[in-house]
Amino acid sequence: MKLIVILAFIGILGALAAAGLFMFKNGKQESRGPNMARALALRVGLSVALFLFILLSYLMGWIEPTGLPMQR
Known part of the structure; x- marks a missing residue:
């Protein structure tokens, strides 16, 4: 699981x-518009x-959340 997230x-x-x-x-x-837009679209797609x-x-x-212990 960690490997997939890191990749x-x-x-x-x-x-x-x-x-x-x-x-x-x-x-x-x-000349830069289509290539740059394609790379940014790929980044957004990967993020989603x-x-x-x-x-x-x-x-x-x-996966399960571990959470942090609450301290008072």
Whole structure:
């Protein structure tokens, strides 16, 4: 489970880095637009998929919240 979440975070950060690279690499607005938008859309899709996977994992009982002890 931890491996899947770590890989998803790496994918999200990779897509964000790719979008930043497309933004700085190409000076023209026309050439950077589609590539940068595709990378950002991939990042958003991966983020939503990770959230849904964590929610599904919780509902299926694969993960359980540990919580922090309350101190007074």
